[in-house]
Amino acid sequence: xxxxxxxxxxxxxxxxxxxxxxxxxxxxxxxxxxxxxxxxxxxxxxxxxxxxxxxxxxxxxxxxxxxxxxxxxxxxxxxxxxxxxxxxxxxxxxxxxxxxxxxxxxxxxxxxxxxxxxxxxxxxxxxxxxxxxxxxxxxxxxxxxxxxxxxxxxxxxxxxxxxxxxxxxxxxxxxxxxxxxxxxxxxxxxxxxxxxxxxxxxxxxxxxxxxxxxxxxxxxxxxxxxxxxxxxxxxxxxxxxxxxxxxxxxxxxxxxxxxxxxxxxxxxxxxxxxxxxxxxxxxxxxxxxxxxxxxxxxxxxxxxxxxxxxxxxxxxxxxxxxxxxxxxxxxxxxxxxxxxxxxxxxxxxxxxxxxxxxxxxxxxxxxxxxxxxxxxxxxxxxxxxxxxxxxxxxxxxxxxxxxxxxxxxxxxxxxxxxxxxxxxxxxxx
Numbered sequence: 001x002x003x004x005x006x007x008x009x010x011x012x013x014x015x016x017x018x019x020x021x022x023x024x025x026x027x028x029x030x031x032x033x034x035x036x037x038x039x040x041x042x043x044x045x046x047x048x049x050x051x052x053x054x055x056x057x058x059x060x061x062x063x064x065x066x067x068x069x070x071x072x073x074x075x076x077x078x079x080x081x082x083x084x085x086x087x088x089x090x091x092x093x094x095x096x097x098x099x100x101x102x103x104x105x106x107x108x109x110x111x112x113x114x115x116x117x118x119x120x121x122x123x124x125x126x127x128x129x130x131x132x133x134x135x136x137x138x139x140x141x142x143x144x145x146x147x148x149x150x151x152x153x154x155x156x157x158x159x160x161x162x163x164x165x166x167x168x169x170x171x172x173x174x175x176x177x178x179x180x181x182x183x184x185x186x187x188x189x190x191x192x193x194x195x196x197x198x199x200x201x202x203x204x205x206x207x208x209x210x211x212x213x214x215x216x217x218x219x220x221x222x223x224x225x226x227x228x229x230x231x232x233x234x235x236x237x238x239x240x241x242x243x244x245x246x247x248x249x250x251x252x253x254x255x256x257x258x259x260x261x262x263x264x265x266x267x268x269x270x271x272x273x274x275x276x277x278x279x280x281x282x283x284x285x286x287x288x289x290x291x292x293x294x295x296x297x298x299x300x301x302x303x304x305x306x307x308x309x310x311x312x313x314x315x316x317x318x319x320x321x322x323x324x325x326x327x328x329x330x331x332x333x334x335x336x337x338x339x340x341x342x343x344x345x346x347x348x349x350x351x352x353x354x355x356x357x358x359x360x361x362x363x364x365x366x367x368x369x370x371x372x373x374x375x376x377x378x379x380x381x382x383x384x385x386x387x388x389x390x391x392x393x394x395x396x397x398x399x400x401x402x403x404x405x406x407x408x409x410x411x412x413x414x415x416x417x418x419x420x421x422x423x424x425x426x427x428x429x
Contacts, residue, residue, distance in 0.1 A: 061092055062092070063093070063094055064333055064340060066093050066096070066122075067095075067097075067117060067118035067120070068095070069099035073300045073358070076356075077299050077357060078095075080356060088343060089336070091333075091336055091340065096117070104128070107121075116135075119332070119336070120325060121327075121328065125396050126162060127395065129326050130156045130162075131396070132161075133157045134157060135328055136162070136326050136329060137159075137327040137334055138159035138160060139160045139338065142338055142341060142342040143163055149364065150320070150363070151164040151321075161326060162325060166353050166362055168296055168322070168359060169382055170292070170320070171381060172309050174283075174309045175307075175308050175310075179289065194312065194313070197289075198269045201290075208271060209268055210288070210290060211270045211271065211288060211289070212288035213279075214280075215273035216275065218403065219392075220293060222404060222407055223390075227292065228260050230319070230388065231311070231314055231316075232312075233253070234316065234317075235316055235388055237252070237253070238389075242394050248424040257417055273411050276293075280293075295378045298358050304372060304374035305374065309378065317386040317387070319388050319389070319391075320360075347363060350362070351370055355370055402424065406423050
């Protein structure tokens with residue numbers, strides 16, 4: 001029943017109803033009456049998604065724009081986190097894909113005009129966060145558990161301007177277990193074993209090169225080089241290169257290039273630079289035997305349980321990093337944006353993300369047993385290793401682009417090593 005009341009009241013309503021929806025002879029016009037009731041119901045339902053405020057006003061559900069560089073499978077892994085955030089926080093999220101190299105071209109002009117394309121932005125470079133500190137909100141109020149994170153927040157101008165999200169690590173060379181089993185191959189335990197493995201792979205029908213060289217703007221070639229530097233120079237060398245305490249033309253750096261990397265380029269152990277996403281499929285289909293890539297590859301293959309990974313022998317450090325979350329001060333929903341960031345880095349939010357695969361938790365209180373099998377193996381493998389910052393992401397700026405360009409050059413012209421190292425030193429002056 002739509003209306004209660006006394007019998008007299010109901011008779012009054014029926015009388016008024018007949019009077020309002022009757023023709024000149026007092027006969028009910030039921031079609032008009034039905035249209036009126038239908039319109040009333042539609043009007044009521046149209047307000048159902050709005051929150052009623054004191055005084056009878058309504059408040060629209062805020063829509064936040066979240067910008068990150070994840071597309072394809074990586075985006076699919078991130079979507080469940082955003083969907084849960086929408087439910088928990090009562091917001092709508094518009095996700096846009098923009099990578100760091102895109103944001104470097106867009107954000108400076110936007111920030112100068114006191115505008116922002118997003119309410120919450122993820123970037124892979126802590127340097128980029130620091131360089132834009134004056135345009136970012138202070139996140140100190142939500143960074144309340146620093147002792148529960150593997151990485152530190154980004155601080156600048158007396159503020160916490162960026163907080164780490166899920167962790168990515170670059171543990172070594174990935175291979176298919178089935179490929180190794182079919183061809184009688186074993187993960188190497190020494191440098192000589194590694195060289196012998198590459199030789200065996202050259203003799204396998206269908207294999208173009210033992211190692212596929214994933215590339216885009218010069219990354220992930222940079223990750224391969226960092227792994228060699230850390231393995232044969234030690235974790236401290238990585239840190240000293242970042243701080244510019246050691247030069248690229250230093251004898252110990254040049255030796256690693258000349259004796260470890262360049263010979264593998266000259267004998268075609270590495271392929272020519274290939275688009276890194278296409279390289280995943282080519283490697284998976286057996287055209288290449290090994291692929292150096294970060295742990296996010298576990299979410300990009302058909303059967304993660306067929307994945308194996310090994311570092312170069314003697315490695316004591318692993319490059320690990322997070323995409324840092326920042327909240328521009330020019331957004332229309334800054335309070336909601338901070339609540340979203342708080343959810344994303346919470347224990348619950350982080351566990352939702354790592355269950356999807358392809359990322360490790362940047363929190364220390366995430367149980368290992370919630371990871372998918374391939375990611376669990378990585379999480380266990382890096383225990384006891386020193387987690388080191390990404391070299392070129394940390395240095396950033398124009399030097400990063402120079403580094404990428406010079407590595408692409410080295411990959412096709414390994415004889416240009418001396419000029420490559422000199423160019424890298426000159427770019428840091």
